[in-house]
Amino acid sequence: MTKVLIIEDEELMIKALEFRLKKDGYDVHLARDGAQGIEKLNSDSFDLVITDIMMPFVSGLEVVSHIKSNPMMKETPVIVLSSIGLERVVMEAFELGVDDFITKPFNLGELVIRVKKFVRQKDVFN
Amino acid sequence: MGIEFSVSNYLHDLYISRLSSHPLYIFLSLFIALFCVIGIAEVLIYIFFRRGKEFYKRKRDADLKERIITMLANILVFNDHDDPKVVVSHFLPRFSRLPLYRKSIRKILVAELSNNHANFSGRSAEVLTELYLQLNLDKRARKNLNSRQWDKQIEAIRELTEMSIKDECDKVLKFTDAKHPQLRIEAQIAFVKLCADNPFRFLDTVKEPILDWHQLILFEVITKAETMARPRFAYWLNSANDSVVSFCLKFVEYYQQFDALPNLIYLLNHYNLKIRGAAIEILGRMEAEMAESHLVAVYPHQPQKIKEKILNTLGLIASGGCLSFLTSQAKSKEFPLRLAALRAIKAHRKDGREMLDTLYNEGVLQDRAIIKHILDGRIKA
Numbered sequence: 001m002t003k004v005l006i007i008e009d010e011e012l013m014i015k016a017l018e019f020r021l022k023k024d025g026y027d028v029h030l031a032r033d034g035a036q037g038i039e040k041l042n043s044d045s046f047d048l049v050i051t052d053i054m055m056p057f058v059s060g061l062e063v064v065s066h067i068k069s070n071p072m073m074k075e076t077p078v079i080v081l082s083s084i085g086l087e088r089v090v091m092e093a094f095e096l097g098v099d100d101f102i103t104k105p106f107n108l109g110e111l112v113i114r115v116k117k118f119v120r121q122k123d124v125f126n
Numbered sequence: 127m128g129i130e131f132s133v134s135n136y137l138h139d140l141y142i143s144r145l146s147s148h149p150l151y152i153f154l155s156l157f158i159a160l161f162c163v164i165g166i167a168e169v170l171i172y173i174f175f176r177r178g179k180e181f182y183k184r185k186r187d188a189d190l191k192e193r194i195i196t197m198l199a200n201i202l203v204f205n206d207h208d209d210p211k212v213v214v215s216h217f218l219p220r221f222s223r224l225p226l227y228r229k230s231i232r233k234i235l236v237a238e239l240s241n242n243h244a245n246f247s248g249r250s251a252e253v254l255t256e257l258y259l260q261l262n263l264d265k266r267a268r269k270n271l272n273s274r275q276w277d278k279q280i281e282a283i284r285e286l287t288e289m290s291i292k293d294e295c296d297k298v299l300k301f302t303d304a305k306h307p308q309l310r311i312e313a314q315i316a317f318v319k320l321c322a323d324n325p326f327r328f329l330d331t332v333k334e335p336i337l338d339w340h341q342l343i344l345f346e347v348i349t350k351a352e353t354m355a356r357p358r359f360a361y362w363l364n365s366a367n368d369s370v371v372s373f374c375l376k377f378v379e380y381y382q383q384f385d386a387l388p389n390l391i392y393l394l395n396h397y398n399l400k401i402r403g404a405a406i407e408i409l410g411r412m413e414a415e416m417a418e419s420h421l422v423a424v425y426p427h428q429p430q431k432i433k434e435k436i437l438n439t440l441g442l443i444a445s446g447g448c449l450s451f452l453t454s455q456a457k458s459k460e461f462p463l464r465l466a467a468l469r470a471i472k473a474h475r476k477d478g479r480e481m482l483d484t485l486y487n488e489g490v491l492q493d494r495a496i497i498k499h500i501l502d503g504r505i506k507a
Binding site: 010012020104108 | 192195196198199200202203238241242244245246247248249250251
């Protein structure tokens with residue numbers, strides 16, 4: 001079962017993503033902030049990470065940097081969700097190695113399609 | 127135990143056995159002390175119960191909030207092809223069971239709906255709007271639009287905007303010219319967001335000023351709205367409201383609307399110096415060669431600040447057509463004008479450099495010093 005980690009501090013957003021991905025058969029794990037996300041990443045391995053940018057304690061970009069600088073998990077695809085569509089932020093995220101950037105507001109269905117695409121790519125690669 | 131007994135005996139002795147034998151002031155003091163002690167005890171009891179009640183209420187609301195969030199998350203997990211009305215009518219009975227008659231619960235639900243409506247697009251957003259309408263949560267906001275309190279009106283406008291309730295556009299339009307500045311800006315933002323077919327209609331009717339900070343906010347809202355159709359902003363450059371003119375000038379430049387150049391030239395005779403100055407600067411940044419002769423024509427009748435702006439603009443356009451005019455101004459008695467004219471000449475690159483060399487050779491010591499200063503690449507204008 002594909003393991004997905006969602007790091008998001010907005011309660012409805014994280015629940016909607018959780019329910020939606022679970023409905024599509026993913027094994028969903030949740031973290032309510034960046035620090036918790038890093039903790040989970042260090043203790044478990046995931047096939048995909050979906051993270052918000054603006055979060056308390058540790059930002060989403062710091063989480064991305066943690067993933068991409070770690071040889072053990074740098075191949076894990078990361079999708080960033082953000083309400084900040086600033087060019088500077090988007091570029092910084094891609095420079096850190098983010099695989100996809102989705103600006104809020106977004107369509108839940110579209111996100112699921114993107115998740116499927118990454119999972120398929122990973123399967124082909126493996 | 128012994129102490130307790132002695133305190134009660136002491137109080138009994140003080141207030142009951144010896145009460146009549148006390149002098150009047152002791153008598154009164156005792157009663158005041160007693161009153162204060164009882165008062166403090168009552169206040170403490172009140173605070174204790176109040177806190178308990180608040181704690182209980184907060185806990186109950188937090189539980190309900192969690193329940194509401196779970197219900198909303200469930201409603202969002204539907205098939206993308208389902209009609210939002212069908213989805214909502216399926217979940218409606220569950221939401222109807224919530225104690226929505228309670229203000230706090232209604233507030234939580236509305237806050238969750240409006241906050242999260244901004245996070246989702248497409249069907250998910252449509253479902254949230256549909257739920258908001260089917261639960262009649264819009265009723266209160268619509269009613270508050272007619273309130274006499276501006277804060278309630280603002281709250282209602284925000285809520286309806288966040289939930290994309292477009293049928294209140296005409297009412298919102300009325301508030302875009304409200305006397306209260308906060309209400310006015312909220313209504314203007316709402317109108318731009320809600321009335322997608324003609325979001326700038328309010329500029330036709332607004333008589334109150336669009337303050338500078340309002341312009342900043344509106345500018346951000348408008349430029350960030352990716353799907354909004356941009357009108358021809360030149361249309362409002364002859365508005366009787368000066369703030370509308372200065373607001374539209376920003377958009378003419380931002381969207382590089384070159385068809386507005388004749389209107390910008392017309393503004394060179396505007397009575398308001400701020401608008402006149404802004405039009406001159408924009409003509410320069412848009413490198414409007416056609417405006418050069420007009421700028422030169424109006425130059426003699428302008429105050430010094432505007433003259434400086436004209437010279438700077440001629441430097442930005444730098445077509446070469448005004449070099450002789452700039453040379454004449456480089457000999458002006460006013461130092462700022464001389465400096466601006468020399469900078470404008472320098473902006474003409476090769477021709478300008480040659481002209482500056484000629485002026486340097488012809489000039490007296492002071493002129494030479496200024497030209498040297500202008501030509502020094504380390505000094506920024």
